[in-house]
Amino acid sequence: MNAASETPAAPGLSREGLARFCNYITGELGIKMSDAKLPLLQSRLQRRLRVLGLNSLEEYQKHLFDPAKGDDERVHFFNAITTNKTDFFREPKHFEYLVQTALKNLEPSQIPGAAPAPWHFRLWCAGCSSGEEPYTLTMVLSEFAGHRPGFDFWLLATDISTRVLEHAQGGIYEEERIGPVAPALRSKYLLRSKDRTRAQVRIIPELRRKIAFRRLNFMDAQYGVTEMFEVIFFRNVMIYFDKPTQEKVIHKLCRNLVPGGYLFVGHSESLAGLDLPVACLGQAIYRKPA
Ligand SMILES: C[S@@+](CC[C@H](N)C(=O)[O-])C[C@H]1O[C@@H](n2cnc3c(N)ncnc32)[C@H](O)[C@@H]1O
Known part of the structure; x- marks a missing residue:
């Protein structure tokens, strides 16, 4: 020694x-x-x-x-x-971009004059922590669905931590966590606890049913995910990985991203210098070539 x-x-x-x-x-x-x-x-x-x-x-x-x-x-x-810090509407510009730009560009081609084509939109929230991020996405997508007949959506939300996944599956949050949720969305999508001594809210069942939560380790050789996604949110996870690991994980995730699909990463996560299957559009947003 x-x-x-x-x-x-x-x-x-x-x-x-x-x-x-x-x-x-x-x-x-x-x-x-x-x-x-x-x-x-x-x-x-x-x-x-x-x-x-x-x-x-x-x-x-x-x-x-x-x-x-x-x-x-x-x-x-x-x-x-694991570090599980998260929030509702964290890095909010990404949700605006999703609705105002990404969904517009992903809209399935339309026969002129016909009713909007049915659209089964799929999003993977990778590294979802205790659920605030995927539930934010369900609120945003439900609002979009209100204006786009035929639009339906489904989310896969994964994390390595069983503790945060259990919390996410329950969909119950302390009221102090919902500050970033706009009042109009709160009244539509959050239920107050019947027991008034508990300052808690619960995500409505209609939104909870839209998400499948699964345990997944990004370090596994195969992820066993068979679905293809139009959008992947992979935010504030890679910050803890070294560059070669970041590159490998992004390649594996993007196998499940459709051509033309979008990848969102955390604002502080620089992918500069990495060989990636997606092109940078700025503001921590990437797109797979169509
Ligand atoms: C800081 S949180 C980010 C949560 C959310 N994406 C956001 O931006 O608010 C990072 C999450 O990544 C998960 N994580 C870390 N390493 C992982 C790995 N190797 N495989 C799967 N999940 C991992 C952690 O358990 C944690 O919940």
Whole structure:
């Protein structure tokens, strides 16, 4: 053992232990790790240590990597360490662009004088966290459907974290989260809790039924998604990946994007220098050649 490895990275965690955690997180989730993230890792795993009655990260690591324990702890570990920050109507210009530009360009060709063609629109919300983003999309698309006869839509929403997916499936949010939702949309699409001591709202069943939530890890070799989508939202996920991982994941996602389809990424996610199957239109919006 060399001098560096004798220095503990944290109480109860050796340098080797920390490196093992970091390699595991990067290998399994694509998330870049460094020593600087140790305090974050520690604080996020505290609850898990308490639940399991363990005293240190070293003990937790033995538990996580114990082949006799099966894969269950991996799910808890991923739930604990992923960053799930999200909001209703986050980065709102994308929703305007979707309706005002993307949907107009994607409109199926029309026989002059005939009624609008039926349109079964499909959108994949990849890295959907606790559901605020896909439910925002269902509100926006429902409004669009009100003006476009024959328009119907369906969303696939995926995430690695079972904890956020359960929350998303329930569709229940604290009232303080709905600030960005316009009052007209609130009254149409959100139900207030009957129990007035609970400051909560629930997404109406008609919108909840429009989304299929599934667990999916972007690091998997195959995603097993068979549907094709006209639009993919993949926002604020890649920020944690290194460049080669970003490139690989975008290629895999875009296999399920129709020619002429749109890809939206987070505003702070730069894809400059990557070899991509989509062209940049600006404002973190990309389009696959038709
Ligand atoms: C910061 S949230 C972004 C949520 C939403 N897209 C938005 O922009 O508000 C990132 C989400 O990506 C998920 N995530 C991170 N790594 C992942 C991976 N390898 N596979 C699938 N989901 C992942 C996290 O669990 C988290 O819910």
